[in-house]
Amino acid sequence: MTGDESYFRRIVDKERLAEYLAAELGSADEYEVRHHQEGHSNETLFVTWGDEELVIRRPPPGETAEKAHDVLREYRVVDALQGTDVRVPETILACDDHDVLGSDFYVMVREDGDVLRDDEPERFATPERRERVGYELAENLARIHAVDYEAVGLEHGDFGYPPGFTERQVERWSEQITWAMEVTADEREVSELYEVMEWLQTNVPEDPPATLVHGDYKLDNVMYGPGDEPEIVAVMDWEMSTLGDPFTDLGWMLSYWWDEKDPAPPSATDTLSSTFMTREGYPTRRELVARYEELTGFSYDNDRFYRTLAVYKLAALGEMFFRRYLEGNSDDPMYPKMRKGVPALAERALRIIDGEEPL
Incomplete structure (x- = not known):
């Protein structure tokens, strides 16, 4: 097992996540999880669930500083801003059951576009x-x-x-x-x-x-x-x-x-x-x-x-x-x-x- 594979398994249990999504969103014929590694704080997962392209946000594994990586707080504000002039992704689910991924996490719709990180399009x-x-x-x-x-x-x-x-x-x-x-x-x-x-x-x-x-x-x-x-x-x-x-x-x-x-x-x-x-x-x-x-x-x-x-x-x-x-x-x-x-x-x-x- 490579280091990348080992770390991926620390941040997501694909079987448990699939069970959770099926219970909340209904079954799907297509299922894929990918680790998005561009960020440097909370972990971001891209999930294909049937016809839906989703994003999951969860904290990194291990001990974190107090109040850092609070993804449910993140969910709360993004959910509150739905329908305002602030442009935010559509929220779908929030979960505090650590039996699913070992941490809090939330799910939102994946937007289409470009993040200008290293260069301009x-x-x-x-x-x-x-x-x-x-x-x-x-x-x-x-x-x-x-x-x-x-x-x-x-x-x-x-x-x-x-x-x-x-x-x-x-x-x-x-x-x-x-x-x-x-x-x-x-x-x-x-x-x-x-x-x-x-x-x-x-x-x-x-x-x-x-x-x-x-x-x-x-x-x-x-x-x-x-x-x-x-x-x-x-x-x-x-x-x-x-x-x-x-x-x-x-x-x-x-x-x-x-x-x-x-x-x-x-x-x-x-x-x-x-x-x-x-x-x-x-x-x-x-x-x-x-x-x-x-x-x-x-x-x-x-x-x-x-x-x-x-x-x-x-x-x-x-x-x-x-x-x-x-x-x-x-x-x-x-x-x-x-x-x-x-x-x-x-x-x-x-x-x-x-x-x-x-x-």
């Missing part, structure tokens, strides 16, 4: 369509932040608690780093993260707006439809969603959006840092912010903090990935790269703090 390779790719991204973030969250059942105090959210973000991601370093510190230290931690703790902006927050909004967490004109058909990966500071979403999106003036991303983080949006026609970060501000009426005044926080969170994720790799709980080839990737991210956060990577 050929049909978008004109200045006009590249511009539209960028503005679609900013406009759909504005749609998320315009949702009347209580009206769709995502109540204040239940789904999230906006007061103090930004300060808690710094605290939470610091705790995630500490959790990961219980194991990773035996391999190598990343002392720069403590400098970033201290700066963030003393520079939290006061009184930001309160909205629905996606928590992981970026170019490769949306899907563009198959047509020639760029249009987002689905926003995915809602596991970190909550109610809070919308600028944490904006800063996160911008941290992945490279401008021509930026230094090249370090090779240790190349799997996290596509740079094709530096080509002619793509909007700059400043232009994306201007479009977002125009649609929301918000003023994004603390970019240095929010992009630093974004890179700090990415470093925390990288350190958690590295711990999972060291403990044998992932077959993702990106995870071992975080031995050098996290120190590179910590250095980037310090460059943003020092004004060396401006908006």
